[in-house]
Amino acid sequence: MKSDRSAGKVTLADVGRVANVSAITVSRALRKPEMVSPKLRQRIEEVVAELGYVPDPVARALASDRTDVIGVLIPSVTNSVFADVLRGIYSVVEGSPFSVQFGNTRYSVLEEERLLRIFLSQRPAGLIVSGIDQSEASTALLTQARCPVVQIMETGPAPVDMMVGFSHRDAAHDATRHLIDGGYRRIAFFGARMDPRTQRRLEGYTQAVKDAGLFDESLMITTPRASTVELGCQMLSDLLARTQDVEAIFCNNDDLALGVLFECQRRRIAVPDDIGLCGFNDLEMMAVANPPITSVRTFRQEMGRRAAEMVLMRVAGEEVPEPVVDLRYELMARQSTRACEEGRRRRVP
Amino acid sequence: MKSDRSAGKVTLADVGRVANVSAITVSRALRKPEMVSPKLRQRIEEVVAELGYVPDPVARALASDRTDVIGVLIPSVTNSVFADVLRGIYSVVEGSPFSVQFGNTRYSVLEEERLLRIFLSQRPAGLIVSGIDQSEASTALLTQARCPVVQIMETGPAPVDMMVGFSHRDAAHDATRHLIDGGYRRIAFFGARMDPRTQRRLEGYTQAVKDAGLFDESLMITTPRASTVELGCQMLSDLLARTQDVEAIFCNNDDLALGVLFECQRRRIAVPDDIGLCGFNDLEMMAVANPPITSVRTFRQEMGRRAAEMVLMRVAGEEVPEPVVDLRYELMARQSTRACEEGRRRRVP
DNA sequence: CATCCAAATGTTAGCGCTGTCATTTGTCAA
DNA sequence: TTGACAAATGACAGCGCTAACATTTGGATG
Numbered sequence: 135m136k137s138d139r140s141a142g143k144v145t146l147a148d149v150g151r152v153a154n155v156s157a158i159t160v161s162r163a164l165r166k167p168e169m170v171s172p173k174l175r176q177r178i179e180e181v182v183a184e185l186g187y188v189p190d191p192v193a194r195a196l197a198s199d200r201t202d203v204i205g206v207l208i209p210s211v212t213n214s215v216f217a218d219v220l221r222g223i224y225s226v227v228e229g230s231p232f233s234v235q236f237g238n239t240r241y242s243v244l245e246e247e248r249l250l251r252i253f254l255s256q257r258p259a260g261l262i263v264s265g266i267d268q269s270e271a272s273t274a275l276l277t278q279a280r281c282p283v284v285q286i287m288e289t290g291p292a293p294v295d296m297m298v299g300f301s302h303r304d305a306a307h308d309a310t311r312h313l314i315d316g317g318y319r320r321i322a323f324f325g326a327r328m329d330p331r332t333q334r335r336l337e338g339y340t341q342a343v344k345d346a347g348l349f350d351e352s353l354m355i356t357t358p359r360a361s362t363v364e365l366g367c368q369m370l371s372d373l374l375a376r377t378q379d380v381e382a383i384f385c386n387n388d389d390l391a392l393g394v395l396f397e398c399q400r401r402r403i404a405v406p407d408d409i410g411l412c413g414f415n416d417l418e419m420m421a422v423a424n425p426p427i428t429s430v431r432t433f434r435q436e437m438g439r440r441a442a443e444m445v446l447m448r449v450a451g452e453e454v455p456e457p458v459v460d461l462r463y464e465l466m467a468r469q470s471t472r473a474c475e476e477g478r479r480r481r482v483p
Numbered sequence: 484m485k486s487d488r489s490a491g492k493v494t495l496a497d498v499g500r501v502a503n504v505s506a507i508t509v510s511r512a513l514r515k516p517e518m519v520s521p522k523l524r525q526r527i528e529e530v531v532a533e534l535g536y537v538p539d540p541v542a543r544a545l546a547s548d549r550t551d552v553i554g555v556l557i558p559s560v561t562n563s564v565f566a567d568v569l570r571g572i573y574s575v576v577e578g579s580p581f582s583v584q585f586g587n588t589r590y591s592v593l594e595e596e597r598l599l600r601i602f603l604s605q606r607p608a609g610l611i612v613s614g615i616d617q618s619e620a621s622t623a624l625l626t627q628a629r630c631p632v633v634q635i636m637e638t639g640p641a642p643v644d645m646m647v648g649f650s651h652r653d654a655a656h657d658a659t660r661h662l663i664d665g666g667y668r669r670i671a672f673f674g675a676r677m678d679p680r681t682q683r684r685l686e687g688y689t690q691a692v693k694d695a696g697l698f699d700e701s702l703m704i705t706t707p708r709a710s711t712v713e714l715g716c717q718m719l720s721d722l723l724a725r726t727q728d729v730e731a732i733f734c735n736n737d738d739l740a741l742g743v744l745f746e747c748q749r750r751r752i753a754v755p756d757d758i759g760l761c762g763f764n765d766l767e768m769m770a771v772a773n774p775p776i777t778s779v780r781t782f783r784q785e786m787g788r789r790a791a792e793m794v795l796m797r798v799a800g801e802e803v804p805e806p807v808v809d810l811r812y813e814l815m816a817r818q819s820t821r822a823c824e825e826g827r828r829r830r831v832p
Numbered sequence: 833c834a835t836c837c838a839a840a841t842g843t844t845a846g847c848g849c850t851g852t853c854a855t856t857t858g859t860c861a862a
Numbered sequence: 863t864t865g866a867c868a869a870a871t872g873a874c875a876g877c878g879c880t881a882a883c884a885t886t887t888g889g890a891t892g
Contacts, residue, residue: 189604191604191605192545192550192605192606195541201541211566211570211573212566212567212570214563217561228587233601236585238573251537255540362768363767363768364770364771367771392768396772396773397773399773418713419738419741422713422742422746423712423745
């Protein structure tokens with residue numbers, strides 16, 4: 135039956151037979167070339183090319199008890215924020231013998247736990263997980279994991295292993311301060327999804343307005359729904375139906391901000407003069423909207439890249455010099471908050 | 484050394500030992516319950532739960548010569564179009580014992596070929612690939628693949644196996660017709676990336692304007708760069724620098740269209756009266772822009788869903804009743820092309 | 833009660849690779 | 863030349879599981 139199952143499949147033994155060496159020598163020639171004499175190595179490489187041998191990752195995984203797969207857990211596939219992170223991860227992993235397998239937790243802690251169990255049962259080379267709000271069980275799983283683990287998207291006090299992110303709280307605080315400093319007083323907060331990171335942005339906002347004596351609960355609108363541009367329109371409509379006394383809006387992400395802008399245009403509300411507007415993430419379109427929208431730039435691709443690099447370093451046995459990285463953020467002040475000159479950037483030190 | 488390598492790992496044999504049956508019976512109880520007597524099955528399930536046994540997919544793959552992984556090849560991770568497709572795939576696969584592994588071809592036919600080889604060496608349960616423009620070698624690999632294959636994103640004459648998509652040519656043709664029917668004469672085309680699908684959209688546009696005797700090469704602007712909102716702004720600026728004689732613009736995707744809208748707003752060009760505007764894909768924001776932008780709705784999530792369903796059916800041994808599916812498209816006529824009533828939809832039959 | 837047959841369970845032999853140890857070969861100093 | 867030792871290569875077992883075949887069990891049947 136062999137001919138049937140592995141039709142055409144070339145194995146290590148096949149290569150060894152042709153090259154007149156044992157299978158294990160071929161294995162070594164490919165994995166640890168320095169252990170095989172140069173002459174033999176060359177002959178083996180020739181035979182490999184001739185026969186078109188391709189290593190079987192499955193067999194390798196079973197025999198060596200580890201895979202070349204880096205598991206990535208993100209809460210959403212469609213959210214462009216995570217798409218950027220993924221791109222960063224890919225940019226690093228693509229040049230390596232490793233591959234990426236990712237799971238979609240859909241913002242559910244339980245789903246995350248389930249996926250974590252599945253991923254761990256596959257002996258990943260490394261694990262990249264989003265956020266710092268895992269369930270207790272998940273944290274335990276991660277702590278016991280016999281592979282490097284990187285938590286991304288935010289920073290926090292107790293990393294399971296390594297960490298790359300920034301403080302959403304600080305970022306939101308600074309953005310709110312920017313509005314306050316710009317002379318706005320009645321500053322609203324629009325929040326969608328309200329996952330842990332959004333919550334912390336809300337905290338930053340709250341702190342800033344409270345410190346300035348500007349806190350007003352009626353200016354906060356949040357929803358568990360996912361953020362969309364349309365939701366931004368709706369939230370503005372809702373707010374204006376309640377009160378006309380609004381001077382600025384801090385949106386917990388750029389989709390909402392764009393929706394607010396469109397709705398303002400429709401209602402002939404001048405941005406930034408009637409209402410100031412600030413988003414979060416600094417998606418590409420923010421800079422070219424009309425007017426350009428102030429936003430908090432976050433380094434999403436770099437986050438992915440750094441996380442992947444950390445995993446690869448550790449897998450290679452090297453020590454990671456900086457296992458907890460705070461990537462900070464950058465307030466991109468633009469016309470929508472009366473900051474006309476695009477050049478006026480304040481990278482948080 | 485066993486204690487070291489498989490520390491804490493519970494195997495089928497362990498379960499069998501406790502339940503007083505052979506390993507293979509446990510295996511069957513889990514995979515083909517109907518082959519095991521109800522009494523025994525229950526005892527086995529109890530022991531499985533008690534011991535916390537988790538099947539090892541790697542060992543299973545090696546023994547059975549197949550994995551539970553569905554490989555997905557897409558050209559971009561960040562393009563929201565593919566993010567939607569992925570979401571569709573996930574929605575189906577999540578409820579099954581299968582998992583998804585995806586590869587990013589970055590619009591490169593060679594990279595696609597390379598990834599295909601890697602994926603195939605892992606004995607995938609199925610393969611979903613984007614587009615119909617594979618290299619000859621890739622087509623050969625796919626044809627020989629011993630698993631179901633679905634080509635997605637577009638339809639074409641010679642499916643390798645199964646296919647879910649729509650005609651980009653027809654979609655673009657209809658959108659252009661819509662502009663012509665709306666009374667626009669000088670109709671420009673803005674195209675970014677210019678991958679095969681974009682090329683076919685350009686063909687549809689060209690055909691439509693030629694048929695109406697409105698073809699003018701100087702109204703076509705294309706670039707190999709990836710599409711962004713900013714690029715839309717630039718393209719409009721470029722075009723207007725050359726000629727003021729433009730009545731409408733068909734953008735090969737919504738990012739560009741949004742950029743054009745912003746640039747029009749800045750230049751005080753009235754949409755739709757000075758310039759008509761039509762996008763492609765109908766991203767969520769199109770409907771709430773100011774004014775709402777006409778676009779060609781494509782069924783991206785459904786495409787992913789259908790493709791995944793097809794794979795699962797075939798893996799289950801069922802026959803797929805309709806192996807080539809044309810999902811069509813829907814012209815969402817909105818204010819940006821003088822079509823005020825949102826209700827005026829024309830689903831292409 | 834022997835016979836037959838399907839259903840239920842077990843035995844055996846790998847899947848392709850690598851870890852571990854054993855053996856061979858080559859090199860150099862004494 | 864000899865021994866000592868490192869470098870190079872090989873033999874073997876086994877990772878955890880399942881396909882294929884073998885055997886047992888439990889009824890139904892005449």
